[in-house]
Amino acid sequence: MAEGETVLRARFIPAVVSVSLATMLLMTTAAAGVHAMTFAGHAEIPQSVKDQTRRSVEWKTFPDNSPSVLWIVSTSVDAPAPDEFQITYNHGSFSLAYERTAGGPVTNQFTVTIGGLVEWLPTGDEQFSDGTLVEYTQLGASAFGRLPIVHSETTTPNGVVVDSFLIQSNSGEITMNLTISQGFVTLPSGSTLTPMEAELSFQLNHLMNRTDTRLSIQLAINTESAGQSFNLENETWDEEYKFSQDERAVNVTNDSTGIPSSSFFAWSNHAEVNGQPGVVNVTGPETNDTTGGYDLYLSYPRIPAMTNPHEIEVVHDPTLGVVSAAYQSLLNRAPPPTGIQADIPLYAVTMAAVAALVAGTVLLTRRQRREGP
Numbered sequence: 001m002a003e004g005e006t007v008l009r010a011r012f013i014p015a016v017v018s019v020s021l022a023t024m025l026l027m028t029t030a031a032a033g034v035h036a037m038t039f040a041g042h043a044e045i046p047q048s049v050k051d052q053t054r055r056s057v058e059w060k061t062f063p064d065n066s067p068s069v070l071w072i073v074s075t076s077v078d079a080p081a082p083d084e085f086q087i088t089y090n091h092g093s094f095s096l097a098y099e100r101t102a103g104g105p106v107t108n109q110f111t112v113t114i115g116g117l118v119e120w121l122p123t124g125d126e127q128f129s130d131g132t133l134v135e136y137t138q139l140g141a142s143a144f145g146r147l148p149i150v151h152s153e154t155t156t157p158n159g160v161v162v163d164s165f166l167i168q169s170n171s172g173e174i175t176m177n178l179t180i181s182q183g184f185v186t187l188p189s190g191s192t193l194t195p196m197e198a199e200l201s202f203q204l205n206h207l208m209n210r211t212d213t214r215l216s217i218q219l220a221i222n223t224e225s226a227g228q229s230f231n232l233e234n235e236t237w238d239e240e241y242k243f244s245q246d247e248r249a250v251n252v253t254n255d256s257t258g259i260p261s262s263s264f265f266a267w268s269n270h271a272e273v274n275g276q277p278g279v280v281n282v283t284g285p286e287t288n289d290t291t292g293g294y295d296l297y298l299s300y301p302r303i304p305a306m307t308n309p310h311e312i313e314v315v316h317d318p319t320l321g322v323v324s325a326a327y328q329s330l331l332n333r334a335p336p337p338t339g340i341q342a343d344i345p346l347y348a349v350t351m352a353a354v355a356a357l358v359a360g361t362v363l364l365t366r367r368q369r370r371e372g373p
Helices: 021-034 047-053 325-331 344-370
Strands: 055-062 069-076 084-090 093-099 108-120 133-138 150-155 161-168 174-181 197-207 214-222 228-233 247-254 261-268 270-273 276-279 281-287 294-300 311-316 319-322
Touching: 047 325, 055 161, 069 161, 069 174, 084 174, 093 261, 093 319, 108 174, 108 197, 108 228, 108 247, 108 261, 197 214, 214 311, 228 281, 294 311
Parallel strands: none
Antiparallel strands: 055 069, 069 084, 084 093, 093 108, 108 133, 108 214, 150 161, 161 174, 174 197, 197 311, 197 319, 214 294, 228 247, 247 261, 261 319, 270 276, 270 311, 281 294
């Protein structure tokens, strides 16, 4: 692999135990397997860029005895234009705040909340609407906090530190793994987890009420910053730079500061449903008249389980990230000279030797022809 650094991931194990480092790293392979399922290659990143893109990642959990709140800060280290972003988790909500200039004001911010699980009856357009609702399972803040956040850390052979945080709902219906790294790491799918984002892999375990319905997860997206726009994009920042493929995203852009600042919530267009690949449909983002924010519904196909036709298990892998000014400052640098540099004396000697070899070959050929039968 070009990056030479791989993180292994596997299906979530919904249990609250003291998890070993190896076990935590294996908890998200299923999500990595469905992420960019058709990915045929990955970006070739020069070692100099990888080195300068490394970030310092610090984290804290609260309270100490049974943590339910998480705070992470990721700061670029060697980039010409350093930036910083923070991710905060608190009872079912993930907030991302971006500082286009590290240590400066927040230039971009949004919050994604796990709102609920929606069982609905399809009508043919693959879009959820209120009139198709069959059952709604409320999540939000009250559905989290009873089970502690479990942290694990590993270091790749190239020295990149990767931190993972296991988060479970009180009922165990949703299990999430937030993964962030200090540098580029290659996933088993061939896609790349960049240091400018965090992967939020999750597993849903739900019993449906009917056999003819579908399941969606409702996500509430809000911002505390004025002047920001929310747009559904068919190509993500990761796709643009060939870090992944087959994704969509909600881009959150702030144009009010003179220099646009953007962050994103992205997801793969495929998920694993009862062990089989399935296409993810999207409804929204649509305005929520109560909160003033936006509702986004990620909908999964109905694939029967082997044991129970009402049981559905979904593994999916969204990401939260920033359009990094630090990374762009590295790309804008003129690339260093590559290849063999001109050495005029050596060039002249080499050409003379080649000419002598060619002349000798011609003379030898003529002599053999004259001396032939």
